[in-house]
Amino acid sequence: MLTRQLSLSAPIIFFIYLFQEAVVNQFKLPGGGFSLFMIFALVWAVISTPEIAALTGFAAGFLMDMSQSSGGPVGQWTLIMILICYGVSYLGYGDGNINGNPLGVIFFVVMASLIAEICFVASGALLGVATGSFGQILLTLLGNAIWTVVIMPIVLPVFSFLHNLVFETRSSL
Amino acid sequence: MRYGGEGRTRLLLITLIVTALFLITLDLRGVSILNGARQGTQTVLSPFQKAGSTVISPFKNFVSEVTHLGRTRSQLEKLRADNAKLKATLLNRKNADSQLNQLKGILDLAGKAGYKVVNARVISQGSSQSFSQTVTIDSGSNAGLKKNMTVLSEFGIAGVVKDVYPTTALIMLATDPSFKIGVRIAGTQQIGILSGRGSRSGSLQLLDNLTTVKAGDVLLARGSIANRPFVPGVPVGYVTSVDNSAGEIAQSGAVRYYTNFSTLGVLAVVVGGPVNNPGDALIPPKPVPTPIPTVTIYVTPSPSPTK
Numbered sequence: 001m002l003t004r005q006l007s008l009s010a011p012i013i014f015f016i017y018l019f020q021e022a023v024v025n026q027f028k029l030p031g032g033g034f035s036l037f038m039i040f041a042l043v044w045a046v047i048s049t050p051e052i053a054a055l056t057g058f059a060a061g062f063l064m065d066m067s068q069s070s071g072g073p074v075g076q077w078t079l080i081m082i083l084i085c086y087g088v089s090y091l092g093y094g095d096g097n098i099n100g101n102p103l104g105v106i107f108f109v110v111m112a113s114l115i116a117e118i119c120f121v122a123s124g125a126l127l128g129v130a131t132g133s134f135g136q137i138l139l140t141l142l143g144n145a146i147w148t149v150v151i152m153p154i155v156l157p158v159f160s161f162l163h164n165l166v167f168e169t170r171s172s173l
Numbered sequence: 174m175r176y177g178g179e180g181r182t183r184l185l186l187i188t189l190i191v192t193a194l195f196l197i198t199l200d201l202r203g204v205s206i207l208n209g210a211r212q213g214t215q216t217v218l219s220p221f222q223k224a225g226s227t228v229i230s231p232f233k234n235f236v237s238e239v240t241h242l243g244r245t246r247s248q249l250e251k252l253r254a255d256n257a258k259l260k261a262t263l264l265n266r267k268n269a270d271s272q273l274n275q276l277k278g279i280l281d282l283a284g285k286a287g288y289k290v291v292n293a294r295v296i297s298q299g300s301s302q303s304f305s306q307t308v309t310i311d312s313g314s315n316a317g318l319k320k321n322m323t324v325l326s327e328f329g330i331a332g333v334v335k336d337v338y339p340t341t342a343l344i345m346l347a348t349d350p351s352f353k354i355g356v357r358i359a360g361t362q363q364i365g366i367l368s369g370r371g372s373r374s375g376s377l378q379l380l381d382n383l384t385t386v387k388a389g390d391v392l393l394a395r396g397s398i399a400n401r402p403f404v405p406g407v408p409v410g411y412v413t414s415v416d417n418s419a420g421e422i423a424q425s426g427a428v429r430y431y432t433n434f435s436t437l438g439v440l441a442v443v444v445g446g447p448v449n450n451p452g453d454a455l456i457p458p459k460p461v462p463t464p465i466p467t468v469t470i471y472v473t474p475s476p477s478p479t480k
Contacts, residue, residue, distance in 0.1 A: 023229060025222075025297050025299065027298070028298050051182045065196070066210060069305060070303045071303040073201050075199075082189045083190070121304065124304070127197070140304060
């Protein structure tokens, strides 16, 4: 069952990654823009079991590390995304107020995205990755959070629909 | 704890974390297999990025213009009337014209200095999620590009080649926080180091405590041994403010880059340096202020007072 679900998830994850790299990254949006791929991985994690969430985090983080615009060493995003995806899923699993409520999912994803970025900056400082001035980091974090809030209501129904298709759940957001 | 926390999940989590830490260790130790994986990913992605760039161009320009709406409102108002008639034609030509102008500027700059350049189109902006400032161009090692080559825009320095793939290359922009370039001040020849700060403004640190810098001073690339990573004489930017705080060993200041990094469409990579150092020859001319016509009105009092 798990193998079937993972094999169905893989092309979706890869397609979203391709869309992020080929289309979303083309836009130079104010405030640093948003990462559709990260939003997808976090949504997927929030509405899945912790096991699936950890695997999703691993796959998403590894692909983010493979992106040539990733400044850190390979594995940095992988580690962060495993922990964040597992964390949001662990906190929300079985709680209908969180993973059954669109507002709960949006809140969780925005916060998780913000925490992931902060973790990247903090771990980057330890690993010697230059991340810019404090003001620029703050601007990127704020811009990313705002863009995530704006984008989430648009993409959440799509991602939820895809999740239902793969995991054959009846409830939808 | 809402979830049962089965042993299998914990084992999986630990395995994944250990794998991630293993990857970080391998990368930091410089194991080439990971670089190969990144190159492979880029080779797969580049055709999609090129296709995406072509399809997205009109929308990309639209978004770029929306973000500058406040500054160009008056200009937009003026153009609106003409725009309705020419909209369809303009939409198709705008991108090509913009790239042509950039290319002309780059070739003028490179020709004046005697640089041998390879021109390339920007096909992808790097994601800012990793706090790095990069772009991808559609020329790579097949066109003779190598790592650590100077990258020019029509106005001056744009960045340096960070990674090269067969058909694409990753450019670290001069705004990237880890970008550093040795510069000299045109005229006085004082030297310093300019660092990127994530925005169009860079940070200048002079090396000699006996020299001084002032706002408006023009900075040029000092050049490197064998012209890599930087060829000499490339205009970099101009000093906007100087920090004279007590306790500083040497003066520092803020610099505004000549290149507008939000509108990069065409770039040139310098594959062959100049025979002679161009010196200060590439300093861009100062903008000539447009004279404002003044109208003088002489009022002659009428002989009879008005009622």
